[in-house]
Amino acid sequence: MADQELTDRVRELIAENDVLLFMKGTPSQPRCGFSLRTVQVLDSMGVEYGAIDVLPALQPLREVTTEISDWETFPQLYVNGELLGGCDIVEEMFENGELAEALGVEQPAEPAPAEAQAPASDEPYKSPPMTIEGS
């Protein structure tokens, strides 16, 4: 059973951030290859997004997302309050143009982000005003 206070906090964050990424590490220092790849896709789209490092509270957050989204692995990308998917789905939707549509932006003309280097320091990522600590 997920912690109610944490569940409420996560629901708030999803509601407050049009584009929100739950990831392992941060956009500038991803701690997992799947999180890195998802960050690269998002950065190539040129949208601002909130990012939450799940590592300080991995198991509690896993329980929360299982309860609210029926999804227990990270990264998880939420767009307009809905879980869009993890790395596989985000990359697939990037390639077929559905991600740009969901984000309401133009499909970037750049090559696929799989070939990109680590994210640049001027990435459009923005941090939401929150942290989630381990309990």
Add this chain to the structure above:
Amino acid sequence: MAADLEELAGMIEAALPGASATVIDETGTGDHLRAEVSAPQFEGRSRIDQHRMVKAAVRERFDDGTIHALTIKILD
């Protein structure tokens, strides 16, 4: 216990009547399984919902620790 690829494909096809599922062991270690699935139930559903349906079909094997990770490829 090693994952039984045939069993997993069968579980997906049983949960989604009319589906066609293939499960392969990408690395030969049993750690990186990949399921390629097409199913009439996918029609009109979002990609995440399609993945949820496949995961739900094999949840028992996640819960008992037989499989840890499953890459899902939906064939349209």
